[in-house]
Amino acid sequence: MLTFRHAPLVALLGVMLALLSTTTNAQMIPSAPNVEARGYILMDAASGQILVEHNAHEPLPPASLTKIMTDYIVARELHQENLALDDKVTVSVNAWRMGGSKMFIREGTQVDVEDLLRGLVIQSGNDATVALAEHIAGGEDAFAEMMNQQAQTLGMKNSYFVNATGWPDERQVTTAYDMAVLARALIRDFPENYALYREKSFTYNNITQQNRNLLLWRDPSVDGMKTGHTEAAGYCLVASAEREGMRLISVVMGTDSEQARARESQKLLNYGFRFFESYQAYGAGETLTTTRVWMGTESEVALGLDGRLMMTIPRGSHETLNAEMTVNNDLRAPIEQGQRLGTLTISQNGEVLLEKPLVALTSVEEAGFFKRLWHHVVMFFSNLF
Secondary structure (H helix, E strand, O other), rough: OOOEEHHHHHHHHHHHHOOOOOOOOOOOOOOOOOOOOEEEEEEEEOOOOOEEEEEOOOOEOOOOHHHHHHHHHHHHHHHHHOOOOOOOEOHHHHHHHHOOOOOOOOOOOOHHHHHHHHHHHOOOOHHHHHHHHHHHHHOOOHHHHHHHHHHHHHOOOEEEEEOOOOOOOOOOOOHHHHHHHHHHHHHHHOHHHHHHHHHOOOEEOOEEEEEOOOHHHOOOOEEEEEEEEEOOOOOEEEEEEHHHHHHEEEEEEEEEHHHHHHHHHHHHHHHHHHHHHEEEEEEOOOOEEEEEOOOOOOEEEEEOOOEEEEEEOOOOHHEEEEEEEEEOOEOOOOEOOOOOOEEEEEOOOEEEEEEEEEEOOOOEEEHHHHHHHHHHHHHHHOOOO
């Protein structure tokens, strides 16, 4: 293996520095604010990096934060054309009888999926949520299985769902980290659905209800997401905001009031935007280096990343970044596009921030017999010296 440490570092950081602020003096980063919640997290939506966390992996009751997963599945079904916004859903007795927050749909009536979706997202209607779950899966138990399968797919390792609403059940748990992962996935995968979360009210059957996310009124950069409350869960809030192209996701679980969940979430968001920056270090398909290829129709192959590289660092701290590429120096054709051939490691002050696979940006086919024979000869004599 051949490890590049110095000259390649200059080339790598040259790209970074062109994308970063010209500020040369990194500001001092104070400790994260004291947040009064049982568990919380602050995550950069682009990179997925965690900026602040406390008890972020402790399983806790999710209350109506559960509905973000329900919404994700509805959005997925819409995207896959298994469902349409103008589909009619017949309201069952079970959905109509749901307690807690309600959209006030009536048993036996038919309601558009689009209205039910707004009832779920904006009004946090348990009746609307159950109606959608039953329509998609035939029953809430079957829908909960879909929720758990999706949770596993997204990497929500400490979440388990038994219902679509967040109705109290000691078996139903999630974590602040898992909720941030879910929120990030919904924002990324279904932006048209996420746009519903910024709507401040929804009127159905001449009944207008306001969105319970107080930050929508207090902070113009906040455009979602979801509140939750039960006696066991306390007051919870997943919030997301975007300022100057940087999006953050905060989760607070187990606060003691509506005001507290908004206040503590605002603390996290303000801290993140004030002291951190997010940027695209490299684009997808950008050549970071090339390396020799034996036995191929081409003598070298370009290496890069299979997607854009987003990072989150303290503001003004780019001069302390270090980058290192480790590449296999004995590559032989055939090589497939996307094949992993090395590793890019970026660290700061001795701490590894991330590692990403370096992949072949193009394919290299195996050469003909005589060229392969010549390469064998060259390699044989190279190994003698």
